[in-house]
Amino acid sequence: MRFLFKTDYRQDVRLFKHGGQVFWYGLLLAALLVAPWLLPDYYVSQLVFIWIYAIAAIGLMILVGFTGQVSLGHAAFLAMGAYTEAYLHQHGWPFALSLTFSALVAGITGVIVGLPSLRVKGMYLAIATLAFGFIVEEGIARAESITGGNAGKTIGSLEVFGLPIDSEQRFYYLSLFVLALVVVGVMNLLRSPTGRAFVAIRDSEISAQSMGINLARYKTIAFALSAAVAGIAGALYAHKLRYLSPDQFTFLQSIELLIILVIGGVGSIYGAIFGAAFWIAVQQFIVLAKDWLPPAIGQQTGLQPTVFGLILVAFVLFEPMGLYGRWLKIRTFFQLFPFYRKGLFRRQKSYMKSERLK
Amino acid sequence: MLQFLQLIASGIAQGCIYGLIALGFVLIYKATETINFAQGDLMMLGGFLGLTGTLALGLPFWAAFAAALVVMLFFGMALERVVLRPLLGQPAFTVVMVTIGIGYLARGLVTMIPEWGTDTHVLPVPYRDEIVSVGGSDGLILSMEHIVIIAVTALLIAGLYLLFKHTKIGIAMQATSQNQLAAFYMGIPVRRINMLVWGLSAAISACAGLLLAPITFVHANMGFIGLKAFPAAVVGGFGSIPGALVGGLIIGVVETLAGFYLPEGFKDIAAYIVVLVMLAVKPNGLFGENLRKKV
Numbered sequence: 001m002r003f004l005f006k007t008d009y010r011q012d013v014r015l016f017k018h019g020g021q022v023f024w025y026g027l028l029l030a031a032l033l034v035a036p037w038l039l040p041d042y043y044v045s046q047l048v049f050i051w052i053y054a055i056a057a058i059g060l061m062i063l064v065g066f067t068g069q070v071s072l073g074h075a076a077f078l079a080m081g082a083y084t085e086a087y088l089h090q091h092g093w094p095f096a097l098s099l100t101f102s103a104l105v106a107g108i109t110g111v112i113v114g115l116p117s118l119r120v121k122g123m124y125l126a127i128a129t130l131a132f133g134f135i136v137e138e139g140i141a142r143a144e145s146i147t148g149g150n151a152g153k154t155i156g157s158l159e160v161f162g163l164p165i166d167s168e169q170r171f172y173y174l175s176l177f178v179l180a181l182v183v184v185g186v187m188n189l190l191r192s193p194t195g196r197a198f199v200a201i202r203d204s205e206i207s208a209q210s211m212g213i214n215l216a217r218y219k220t221i222a223f224a225l226s227a228a229v230a231g232i233a234g235a236l237y238a239h240k241l242r243y244l245s246p247d248q249f250t251f252l253q254s255i256e257l258l259i260i261l262v263i264g265g266v267g268s269i270y271g272a273i274f275g276a277a278f279w280i281a282v283q284q285f286i287v288l289a290k291d292w293l294p295p296a297i298g299q300q301t302g303l304q305p306t307v308f309g310l311i312l313v314a315f316v317l318f319e320p321m322g323l324y325g326r327w328l329k330i331r332t333f334f335q336l337f338p339f340y341r342k343g344l345f346r347r348q349k350s351y352m353k354s355e356r357l358k
Numbered sequence: 359m360l361q362f363l364q365l366i367a368s369g370i371a372q373g374c375i376y377g378l379i380a381l382g383f384v385l386i387y388k389a390t391e392t393i394n395f396a397q398g399d400l401m402m403l404g405g406f407l408g409l410t411g412t413l414a415l416g417l418p419f420w421a422a423f424a425a426a427l428v429v430m431l432f433f434g435m436a437l438e439r440v441v442l443r444p445l446l447g448q449p450a451f452t453v454v455m456v457t458i459g460i461g462y463l464a465r466g467l468v469t470m471i472p473e474w475g476t477d478t479h480v481l482p483v484p485y486r487d488e489i490v491s492v493g494g495s496d497g498l499i500l501s502m503e504h505i506v507i508i509a510v511t512a513l514l515i516a517g518l519y520l521l522f523k524h525t526k527i528g529i530a531m532q533a534t535s536q537n538q539l540a541a542f543y544m545g546i547p548v549r550r551i552n553m554l555v556w557g558l559s560a561a562i563s564a565c566a567g568l569l570l571a572p573i574t575f576v577h578a579n580m581g582f583i584g585l586k587a588f589p590a591a592v593v594g595g596f597g598s599i600p601g602a603l604v605g606g607l608i609i610g611v612v613e614t615l616a617g618f619y620l621p622e623g624f625k626d627i628a629a630y631i632v633v634l635v636m637l638a639v640k641p642n643g644l645f646g647e648n649l650r651k652k653v
Contacts, residue, residue, distance in 0.1 A: 122450065124641060130630075134627055138626055138627045255458055297470075305462045306470070308466075313441065
């Protein structure tokens with residue numbers, strides 16, 4: 001058991017709370033840096049997908065987990081980033097610039113979508129974002145001169161500051177670097193007044209407003225930041241796949257991102273990363289399982305949606321705090337050993353918060 | 359002009375389908391304040407049940423129709439009891455995620471059932487390919503499928519109206535949807551009523567699926583049409599039962615007209631453009647109540 005003796009207010013906002021964290025995160029970073037040299041290319045490639053999904057999930061987490069606004073159209077922001085990157089790359093922009101610009105374009109789209117969120121909330125907002133997602137998807141299919149339409153668009157090889165990114169290892173380091181930037185950025189955001197305002201809005205709009213938080217402004221910022229981070233993920237995604245078509249950015253993709261959040265645990269950065277890792281791992285596992293399952297089950301096309309559905313329902317029913325919540329419980333168990341009690345993390349029986357007039 | 363009327367007629371038929379699915383959303387939303395994202399998949403299950411009833415069991419179409427509705431009624435009730443009741447009192451987001459999960463499960467499991475599978479099936483209906491012309495030989499031509507959709511929807515709405523106005527269960531449902539706590543104090547078994555509402559909603563979706571089946575065929579992904587029923591429900595005002603139907607009709611007609619008069623691609627997103635305009639102009643929908651939340 002570790003006791004933190006606080007002597008300074010700055011200790012409350014420090015990124016690393018104590019030396020143990022520095023040690024363990026350092027070890028994790030070292031392991032991640034060595035990983036691509038030890039693993040076969042295929043697994044490195046899957047890790048890259050995890051980093052990209054984690055970035056996208058962190059983007060969505062800003063909105064859903066920290067600001068409490070639901071978005072069912074986040075694939076649209078992903079698409080915005082991806083196609084902007086593809087277009088600029090084609091026109092010979094350097095990567096650092098085009099990545100920034102992709103984030104910017106996605107962020108501006110986020111503001112446009114965020115504006116109605118000032119008028120509508122809850123379920124209506126969900127449906128507005130859903131509608132927006134469909135419109136963007138259709139728009140991409142139609143704007144053939146820029147996006148290549150339904151035929152798709154291929155993207156040439158990537159070069160960062162003169163260094164060609166031609167192997168899985170190099171792309172791994174690039175995406176890991178971007179992920180690290182995003183994580184540190186979001187962590188800093190969360191300890192800034194803006195991030196605190198987001199969390200306040202999530203917990204209660206009315207009390208946030210009465211504390212002087214401008215709801216309209218902060219919700220728009222949340223949408224913009226969330227979309228911009230998703231746009232960064234989209235840009236990396238474009239280079240990873242090297243081929244873009246509108247059917248990669250459908251409603252189901254938006255739902256997938258939400259599922260990642262729920263599986264990982266809504267409300268923390270860990271949740272987004274855990275969820276992304278779990279999601280990619282499950283897909284790989286299903287592919288592997290197809291070989292040793294009896295063909296009557298293994299060869300079914302419905303296997304994947306069934307497993308996804310089961311996992312999602314099981315998580316919401318039995319582990320609503322997600323993987324991160326499970327990790328917290330295990331950690332607390334060992335920290336408090338032998339004083340861990342079963343009821344420590346029990347779900348509070350909350351009465352339904354009605355949106356209606358009573 | 360005749361062509362325009364023709365389009366309106368088929369738009370209304372399509373709109374009835376949207377309206378019925380939207381009705382399913384609205385019933386559940388009114389009763390439990392959650393959105394059921396699996397509504398379209400319940401519709402798909404209804405279609406498949408009708409298929410099994412007519413083909414595998416050899417029932418006459420309307421008997422299979424009724425049987426499918428009854429089965430879906432119980433299925434909806436079981437779903438509420440097993441999956442959703444443990445989540446009572448949890449935030450709406452949680453429940454929405456569970457219904458999304460149910461949708462995935464339904465879509466996946468349906469393809470694993472041997473007779474159903476991933477194929478596209480034709481539901482044999484007695485009124486297939488029949489045509490009725492109104493106003494002489496060069497008048498308005500209506501296909502029987504559309505007429506049946508409109509007629510059954512009208513019947514169903516009339517039935518629901520009677521249920522909500524004149525039966526104890528219907529009035530209890532209304533009371534529950536207005537204020538759960540007050541309804542509970544008045545001796546209404548709120549949980550059982552919620553279960554019934556889920557059953558009713560599932561049965562209505564199944565009805566939509568069976569009506570739609572002759573037009574779009576039955577397949578595992580037919581439930582995605584449910585995503586177009588959201589706009590219908592919002593346009594009508596999410597908490598209003600007549601609103602859901604009117605919203606459905608508006609979406610259906612607009613979509614059909616957009617498909618004919620506007621460039622390609624607008625048909626699929628017409629519904630979403632309408633809903634965005636609606637949310638910007640009148641967020642509470644046509645029939646929605648404008649209520650303010652109190653602290």
